[in-house]
Amino acid sequence: MTNATMEQRNVSRTPARTSPDISTITPQPDPAQDQNTQEPPSLTSRQKLRQTLQRIASSPTLPRRGRSASTGYRREGSLSCVSLNASQPCLSSSPLNEGSSSRPTTPSTRSQWELRGGHRIRLVGTHSPQSQSRTVPLPSDVRPTSRNAIKEDLRLDEDGAVTKETKPTKNVDFWGDMPQELKMEIFRHLTPLEIVRCAPVSKMWNAMCYDGQLWSKVDPAGFYEKIPSEILIKLIISGGPFVRDLNLRGCVQLRDKWVSKSGNIPDMCRNLVNISLEGCKIDKTSMHAFLLNNSRLEHINLSGLMNVTNSTMKIIAQSCPQLKMLNVAWCQDVNSKGLRKIIQSCAQLKDLRASEINAFQDEGLAQEIFERNTLERLVMNRTNLNNKCLQILMHGVDPEIDLLTNLPIVPPRRFRHLDLHRCSDITDEGLKSLAHNVPDLEGLQVSQCPELSDESIIEVIRTTPVLSHLQIEDLERLTNLTLEEIADFPCAEHLEHLNVSYCQRVGDPGMIQIMKNCPKLRSVEMDNTRISDLTLIEACKRVRRRGCGEELSKIGLRLVVFDCANVTWAGVKEVLSSNSKPPQIPKPKAECKPAEVVSVTQALKEGSSPVTSTYFVMPPSPPTSAMYAKEIVQLKCFYGWQMVVNEHTRRVLYGNLSGASRLDNRWAEHMMLTGEAAASGVPGVRRWRRWAQNAEQMYLNDEAGDDGDDGGTVGVVRVMHRRQDSQTWDMCALM
Template sequence: MATQMADEIMPSSENTPGSPTSSTGQIPLEQPPKLKGRKKFLQNLQRMSSSPTLTRRGRSASTGYRRDHKASLSCVSLSSTAYSPCLGNESSSQLYGGLNPRPATPGYAGPSGDAQGINNRIRLVGTDSPNTSQPRTIPLPFDVRPASRGSPRSLTPDGAKEEAEIERETAPPEPRLVRELDFWGELPQELKVEVFRYLDPREIVRCSAVSKAWNAMCFDGQLWTKRIPGDILVKLITSGGPFVRDLNLRGCAQMRDKWSSEGERISDLCRNVVNFSLEGCRIDRISMHHFLTRNPRLRYINISGLNSVTNHAMKVIAQSCPELESFNISFCKHVKTTALLQVVQACQQLKDLRASEIQGFDDEDFMLALYERNTLDRLVMSRTDLNDESLKVLMHGVNPTIDLLTDRPTVPPRRFRHLDVHHCHDLTDSGLKSLAHNVPDLEGLQVSQCPELTDDSVIEVIRTTPKLSHLELEDLENLTNLTLTELAKSAPKLEHLNISYCESLGDTGMLQVMKSCPKLRSVEMDNTRVSDLTLMEASYRVRRRGYGEEIPKVGLRLVVFDCANVTWAGVREVLSSNAYLPRVRKPVSAVVTVTQTSEDDSSPTTTAFVTPSSTPPPVATYPSEIIQLKCFYGWQMTVDEHTKRVKRGDLAAASRLDRKWTDYMMATEEAGAAGAGARRRRRRAREAERLYNADDSEEESYGIGLSALGGTRRRRAQSGSSCTVM
């Protein structure tokens, strides 16, 4: 068998048709015939090498293995990669040169200088026998091994260098600073909401317990746009049972049929509710009374706008909810102050009472109960029948003691922080003056749409309320600029001001307010006499709030639509201010003077050298705050687009839009003017309109850098000459 295998592997001693030379190294006289068909195919095949080292040895093309004049495809491949299964039997780890074909050129010598081209044996490390205990790796030479400290070789400079190089090569790589990716935290809010849309209501409620951020997101109104079936809502409420603290059923109209059948079960399970809201929820009277009776820990109740709320419900709340602090009963048609009096007397911790459109505020007994309680921080009495006498009882009580020196009642000051009496037509200056000197902690006052009020009462209240931050004076036709002037002096903490439809107010008072109230956040002055001067002053004051590296945010909201004196030039001033950055200041330079005296000339020569400062000044990147403007509807789309670009930090695009809109408005005004040159003005108007409607291009003549350096401002004319500083 061994003989037969050797015959198969060993090549024939005769010259094959594909060999160019004979075994003696002489060139044959006759050329071998050309091969065809299978022989030609096998002639171009190469034999696979069983070791990577043989691939680098010169080899001739294989002629195939012949046995009975038949070619064998054993150990033959169409590629030049190594064929590993050739040594898979592990019978021998030595390769012999007889397995290789003859060299391609005569006199080829192998790596050992064999002139006959016979390859020496190639020994693979550690593969002498399968059971050998020899290591399969070759140790490093002695001269490149790392030496221990104190050894003779480590003391030599070369050894130290080698040791340092080896340590540098063998040292572990320095850890790369990989930024931690907060995948969920960096997602936009819209995508987060879209992910939660795939959850059912019960799963959303369970996710709300993960964190505060998830709780706010799970109860986002966008997730509950589709009406939840009443059965699922009842299961969600009853599954919480005694663990429910906040039950907000605002707008759940689908619970109308469930309260009659499941109301008693819900009341029996939910007995620890603290905050309860039924605004816009259809509930029958019996179910509501039953629920209020079973929850004595209620502190916040919102039942505004419910037709099922009657005077009997006030009696139930007064008897069952002694810890009540906030009560909203606005727009309940079947409730009067005679029944609400029971709640005020029984709930000693009441701090927030909202009772808009409740009849009976002209009752002095009810107002006297509020005066004696004196625990309210917020009182809403808008759209009621409040009059001067009842408001005086609320502030001074009945028959107060009068101070002879000041001619004012000597009563304890009221604790009101927010007072809303707007749309009370019976209120006049006599009643509003009772607030003066009695509400020192007042922060919010709403007296809009009280047509009888004038400067006398409003100014007296403003002077005695230094903490005033929100003031509503809408539609008070009798007010003048004296009120705004006094407001600028007495209310430095003012944040919100509404003077809409006060047609007598103008720039005289508003300029003082803009200068003296640095904390302004919102000003509504539509249908007034304010002009572009107010907008310019507001832009200047907002710019003074500073610059920083963060994206701009809205710092002041102005409402100036339907103001006849506000033109597009004032609106353009606001837009330019939002995208304006101050010019970059040059670094402070030091001037060094050197005096030199030459040998030929006795006169000294003075030379001045300018050395720049080593610490450049900080460069502003974005304005800290901008103005959000609501103006004429024809300009509003441009204003909104400009504000959008500024809020995302693209000041260059905002400046381009500002320039195009300015050119368009100027061309429009010229085109509308009569006289000579009308055709030229119309042509310029069309050109400006074309530029305005064209898409914004990133590469324009002004560039981003010029915009950042104040490119929106007027530039000086430049001459054609140039100056070169050597």
């Protein structure tokens, strides 16, 4: 039995599988062509698998990437199972179409069909493959485009040509498409007042401005007078459980609105950590509701509230075990009984401020504070504290005494700031109890304690090596000996603030030592003392030694010297001149570059011998930049000179050293004329006042920019020489 006979039987047994869609578009086979075509030989399973892999690997990108062509295909063209031309469909050799008996019979398509490896395939191309390339262009989404063609879409028209279709530009809503988290992050960079002003922009902005995420800290300190009560209540209620810090200091507009239509304000805030109701008109019930609903409170400020009583202290002791700071200053209804409950229940209390409270004469309260030993700041100024209670605070009751040093053996206190201001019952005996017991003390205020003297203050200063703030104002028995001891002991390295105002026995011997030995000094108040211009000159000298740089100057030392009889305008002028004088910078030792020798040879006339000239060229100097003192002195002096001093300081801070120096010189001329007028006697005072007015007018013209000539100044100088006398020359020699 021949192979042809067997294949005919197989074909007759297998039903023809034809697709209705393909049959409608596929041309009918030509019988003449079928007779001339020989049937392909039967293939093995391995050959069929290899051909299938070759069909899968056919792609227009493979030849471009340097991949070898598949076996059985020609390299001059690529194969495709689908044609982009609708008039010339393609039949693939997939299993769905293997049994199809449709063959191309038309003359136009007959040349495009070939027999490859037992399968009929069609080459993609035009009617004449020799004239044009047999390739198909890439789809538009894969084809590379330029940056300018990003918004253009590529499509094929009816003729097969590629055209560009421009898409309409999409309107981008930048703010609307932004995620809600980013919007809230942007609003967090605004101040509370700016957020309130942004609320009326739109409904969406109003909802975001009153979102609780923005109000974890409600602090209207800068605009509490401008914001109405309705907006403030809305802020607190919208924050609700998000609020951690609530500062209502001075918000008197909430007097009768703690229970609003939106709800009870104390019931809305249940996660507070810090609360300040100082100066706020709040009723006792609402205040107690705040304290009962917030068990995690750490800082409570109830200063000046008349509704605070011992019952309030009891609620705080029971509801706020994590309390660290309590301010009940000026609460007159609180006594030692209420404070004792706070000390016993709040084990983490570090800051207690109880000014103007008559509770510290109770020895039981002093013993409780001694046994707890957790306080780092204790403010009890203007109270009835006496020597006995102060000694119990430091030593306890009946401490053990060391036989060698005669000092009580007790653990050191943890006090860092101690305020005994205006405790008139304290004497040297009580203050000496601080010695050797407060090694970490940084701030001490014992102003207006008339019974204190050098003896007790010196003993405390010797045992406080890190003391940085000392206020000993209005101590009549204080002398320069205390200041000299401060300058000699280790606390001089840390001292930043010193107040010796109204200590009328303090003068230059003590203050000059302070200026020399305290390098970190920032503020000195010494009004109504015996200091003179020498102290000001020494202060300027020490401040100028703090260095210089290219940045603008900053205030490094603040001096208060008003009502000092020995401070004259000459000392004030020294301060102004020191601030406006550019610092003298030592030149660095640079390498000395010798001058370069340059020889130039030229002929003066044609035919003459050339002449050689030698020149010495100096190397260029390095460029210099403007330098300013790092720190200057801010002075508060006699009110008649203060305006000139403030203007001079402002110019120096802005870097206008020339303008500050000009102002300094003009003011010195004015003061000299005023001094001569006062020294000349009554008959010539009117004339000298007129000359002083002329000098002031010249100063105003000079400040306005009229510096064309100095005729006015020369005239004043001539007048001064014409009216010179012994007193004038003595004053000039003194300056």
